[in-house]
Amino acid sequence: MGLGERRMKEKLLRAVKAKHQAIMEEALVNIDVYEHSVGIGEHPDLVTAVESQVEKYVHALEIVEGVRSMLGDDE
Numbered sequence: 001m002g003l004g005e006r007r008m009k010e011k012l013l014r015a016v017k018a019k020h021q022a023i024m025e026e027a028l029v030n031i032d033v034y035e036h037s038v039g040i041g042e043h044p045d046l047v048t049a050v051e052s053q054v055e056k057y058v059h060a061l062e063i064v065e066g067v068r069s070m071l072g073d074d075e
Contacts, residue, residue, distance in 0.1 A: 010071065017067040020060040027057040 001009070030053045034046055068074075 013067050013071055017064050017071075020063045020067075023060040024057050024064070027053040027060070 031050055034050055034053075
C-alpha cells in the first residue's frame with residue numbers, strides 16, 4: 001500500500017471514529033434529557049427509551065475502540 005493510500009485509509013478511519021464519537025455523545029445527551037423529565041410524555045416507557053440509548057452508545061463505543069486499535073491510537 002502506497003503512502004497516499006495509507007493516508008486515505010487513515011482519514012477514512014478517523015472519519016468513522018468521529019462519526020461514532022458523535023453518536024456516543026448524542027446518546028448521553030438523550031439519556032440526560034430523559035433523566036431531567038423533559039419529553040417524558042413522549043416516552044412513557046423510559047426504561048426502554050434509555051436502554052435504546054445505551055445500546056447505541058455501546059455499539060458506537062465498540063466501533064471507536066476498533067478504529068483506535070486499527071490506527072494504533074491511545075486516545
